[in-house]
Amino acid sequence: MNELIRAVYLSWFLQRAGYGNYPAEQFKIAECAVEATLAHAHETGEWHIPSDVVVDFEALLALHDSQLASAPLHAVLEAEQKLRTFLGGTSDSPILLST
16 A cells, blocks of 8 residues: 555544544545546656645645654554555545545
8 A cells, every 4th residue: 555545544543533633625635636646657657746735735744743643552553453444345435524
């Protein structure tokens, strides 16, 4: 799994556990940007995040860094388990906009 999308999803699960208050829409923007970047990289061999979402993605990575610095180990391990469960399932995305 790409480390960028892993960071997006792990941050999502940590936020759902109470570590963060970032708008769900921003997680979706980052998720879509990573997916588009991966598709473009597979087609062209070029790797870059679209410039119109770099600031959004940087903010999400700052949240991820903050979460890892403040969340207790058990919360991070639980988020990792949720990520593994998601990856083993059939859902396209763990990010729910209605929450």
